[in-house]
Amino acid sequence: MDLLDSPCLNKGTAFTDGERTALGLHGLLPPQVETLDQQVVRAYEAYRRKTEDLERHIYLRALQDTNEVLFYRLLLDHMEEMTPVVYTPVVAQGCQEFCHIYRRPRGLFIPYPLRDSIRQLLTHRPHPEVDVIVVTDGERILGIGDQGVGGLGIPIGKLSLYTLIGGIRPDRTLPIVLDVGTDNEARLRDPEYLGWRHERVRGQDYDEFIEQFVRAVREELPGTLLQWEDFGIAHARPILDAYRDRLLTFNDDIQGTGAVVLGTVLSALQVTGVPLTEQRVVIFGAGAAGVGVADTLRSAMVQDGLDESVARERFWLVNRGGVVHADRSDLREEQRTYAHPWESVAPFARSDRHRVTLAETVEGVRPTLLIGLSTVPGAFDEPLVREMARHVERPVIFPLSNPTTKSEAAPDDLLEWSDGRAVIATGSPYAPVPFRGREVPIAQCNNVYVFPALGLGVIAGRARRVTDGMFLTAARTLAEESPTVRDPNGPLLPLISDLRRVAVEIAVAVGLEAQRTGHAPLTSPEELRQRVVATQWTPAYPVYAGM
Ligand code: NAI
Numbered sequence: 001m002d003l004l005d006s007p008c009l010n011k012g013t014a015f016t017d018g019e020r021t022a023l024g025l026h027g028l029l030p031p032q033v034e035t036l037d038q039q040v041v042r043a044y045e046a047y048r049r050k051t052e053d054l055e056r057h058i059y060l061r062a063l064q065d066t067n068e069v070l071f072y073r074l075l076l077d078h079m080e081e082m083t084p085v086v087y088t089p090v091v092a093q094g095c096q097e098f099c100h101i102y103r104r105p106r107g108l109f110i111p112y113p114l115r116d117s118i119r120q121l122l123t124h125r126p127h128p129e130v131d132v133i134v135v136t137d138g139e140r141i142l143g144i145g146d147q148g149v150g151g152l153g154i155p156i157g158k159l160s161l162y163t164l165i166g167g168i169r170p171d172r173t174l175p176i177v178l179d180v181g182t183d184n185e186a187r188l189r190d191p192e193y194l195g196w197r198h199e200r201v202r203g204q205d206y207d208e209f210i211e212q213f214v215r216a217v218r219e220e221l222p223g224t225l226l227q228w229e230d231f232g233i234a235h236a237r238p239i240l241d242a243y244r245d246r247l248l249t250f251n252d253d254i255q256g257t258g259a260v261v262l263g264t265v266l267s268a269l270q271v272t273g274v275p276l277t278e279q280r281v282v283i284f285g286a287g288a289a290g291v292g293v294a295d296t297l298r299s300a301m302v303q304d305g306l307d308e309s310v311a312r313e314r315f316w317l318v319n320r321g322g323v324v325h326a327d328r329s330d331l332r333e334e335q336r337t338y339a340h341p342w343e344s345v346a347p348f349a350r351s352d353r354h355r356v357t358l359a360e361t362v363e364g365v366r367p368t369l370l371i372g373l374s375t376v377p378g379a380f381d382e383p384l385v386r387e388m389a390r391h392v393e394r395p396v397i398f399p400l401s402n403p404t405t406k407s408e409a410a411p412d413d414l415l416e417w418s419d420g421r422a423v424i425a426t427g428s429p430y431a432p433v434p435f436r437g438r439e440v441p442i443a444q445c446n447n448v449y450v451f452p453a454l455g456l457g458v459i460a461g462r463a464r465r466v467t468d469g470m471f472l473t474a475a476r477t478l479a480e481e482s483p484t485v486r487d488p489n490g491p492l493l494p495l496i497s498d499l500r501r502v503a504v505e506i507a508v509a510v511g512l513e514a515q516r517t518g519h520a521p522l523t524s525p526e527e528l529r530q531r532v533v534a535t536q537w538t539p540a541y542p543v544y545a546g547m
Contacts, residue, residue: 004028008127008171010067011541014039019544036073036541043074047082053090058101060086061094064160065104068170072539075164080496083161084429087448089403091157092142098150099187099194107152107175111196115209118216131172131459132225133217134158137180139200139232143375143402146232148182149195154230158252158451165499166452166507167536168459174224178213180206206235214243225458225466227252227451233288237334248458250466256447256454257289258296259471263478264445265297265369265396267492268423270484272394274368277306279314282367284358284408285374285401286319291334293371300472312337316365319374322355359384366391372399372408380409382417389418400427400445411442425492443492449499450474453506460535461511461528463520473513477506500536507532 003009003023011019013034020026043063050056060082064071075082084090094101110121138151147153155175162168181198182188188197201209217226226249228239240251250256269276281297283290294315301311317324317338324331326339342353348364349356362370362384370388372380380399388395395418399408407426412433414422420435425443432439454474458466481502483490494502511528514520523531 001028007065007068007071009542012039012067012070014541023544036070036539039067039070040074040077043070044078047074053085054093054097054101056082056085057090057094061101061156062103065106069539069541072163072170075160076539079164079499083164083448083496086160087157088142088446089428091153092144094157095138095141095147095150095153096144098147098153099190099192102194106156107177109149109152109177109179110213111179112181112198112201112209113196115212118212119220122216122220125174127171127174129172130174130221130224131168132159132162132227132455133174133176133221134162134227134229135176135178135213136229137178137231137235138182138195139230139235141230143406146182146184146187146200148184148187148193149177149179150187151230152177158227158229161448162452162455163537164452165448165503166456167500167503167538168452168455169537178209180209210235210239214247218247223248223464225249225455227455229253236288245465248463248465250454250471252447252451253288254292255296255466255468255471256451258292259450259454259475260445260447260478261293261371261398261400262296262300262472263449263475263482264398264425264443264492266300266476266479267443267482267484268369268396268425270479270482271423271488271492272368272396274394275304277301277304279369280316280365280367281314281369281371282316282318282358282361282365283371283373284318284376284379285372286317286324286335286338287373289373289400290317290319290371291338293373294338295334296468296471296475299468300475303472313340316340316361316367318356318358318361322352322357323349323361325353325356327353359387362388367395368392369396370398372401374408375401375406376408377401377406378409380414382413385409385414385417385422389421394421394423396423398425398427398445400425402427404428404430411440415440423492438489440489441491445493449478449493449502450506452499453478453503454510456503456532456535457507457510458514460507460532461514461520463511463514465514465519467514467517467519469517470510470513473509474506477509478502481505504529504532504536 015025134155136151136154138147141147141151159173159175163170179196180201183200187193228251243249298311315338321330324338325342325345327342397414411424411430415435425445429444430442432441508529515522
């Protein structure tokens, strides 16, 4: 029974006659012996019987906790269909309902009251060897805010993609939730809430808890890749800054987002033919994502030869207070980097200097690239898009706010208002848009294109640190693998079903970059590639020895 209860070892009806005899399984399984292919057919049938997304999510999670090989084979065979169910957008519901759909333990819960025994908790991990940890404190889950302990759904989902796309062995991944309480009233009032019933720990106590956690990870699992996920804005960057030089770590919301947007922009520029160093960029929304994206694009411009200060001047950020300029007193440090002197803004400012609008900015700057990370639905309206398209032959427009209800524009409108000239990627998924006799594919700019591949490169390449340079390399490789290299009418990003292959290319490039900068032991490129390929696990049943 232990074998049948162990998701990493279980083969279910695929245990052979010989295995059943040797392992004492006769009688515990129905007499038919099946192949993995046959099991996939049955599992897919069961999946199709579910009528709601949350039910599909629960089914897949239960399968994952019963038989991991079957779970990943099913996912591999139906990648386009099932990725959104194990991860965004459906995982959001999985987190909200976490305590109501909870069945079996997966990952580690580290509650604040047990802060003095974190190392001990880490020794309770289900498998001894760990390549990658994804950790959250549940404070800013996707666009749905504080979910407390329910946030664990995100590390579980992300690690599923590490395995599905990056090929990291499932028994070498570890999801963790740091349960520091929740300020979500509904969760605190819910009699079924499973987390620590307490308001969020903040300030110095919080910082010390994080420090205790990091110290325990370094002692117990040195060299393991640690990915921070969905922390609140007040903690995300300080944690990254505090630990990025002390261990193998990164923050996907900050670094992963920047890289996937850069990769998609570079792919779009393959269509427009205008190099990155000649772009004028307007970003609507100067929050965590907006500033992070500006930082990454700017680094890539500098890498391509632009002077640091010239590159900075190419960016115009607009937020609630209007365009970002030096006379504003409401700017945060990281926003101030992009503050233009008022004299540069004045020529196109028609209204109050405290609120120079997006429309005025687009008119004045004539951007080649317009990115939305504002959560303001419909902000890219018809006059704005027509104005931009008047000055640019192929305007690149990315409404990236999620979910769909927050999108700055719908792709069909963007095509209509630009006479089909706009080059588009979105944050949320959209079906291909029929436009004047052709189907225009719409790329969804999602972090899944980068983090599993980067992780594969870091793990197989035995890197000791994760650097911004590795993210730039990942982004550039992603663009080189984009269908637009061969076909300007193709989608800006690879097909989901092609992602395992693309992940190998990104991983090799990331591994070489780590070696180039002295962050990984040197190998030949061929040896590195062999290691990457050998690391990438494919779901198949083991044959138990001697049977
Ligand atoms: P945030 O809250 O840190 O930033 C939002 C920004 O938009 C702020 O600068 C705010 O001033 C501005 N804003 C809000 N309302 C405005 C208004 N009425 N007029 C002008 N500016 C306004 O949020 P964050 O984390 O930066 O995320 C923003 C959006 O980007 C979200 O919808 C998120 O889902 C999406 N996103 C998409 C990603 C992707 O496509 N891969 C990755 C990361 C975020």
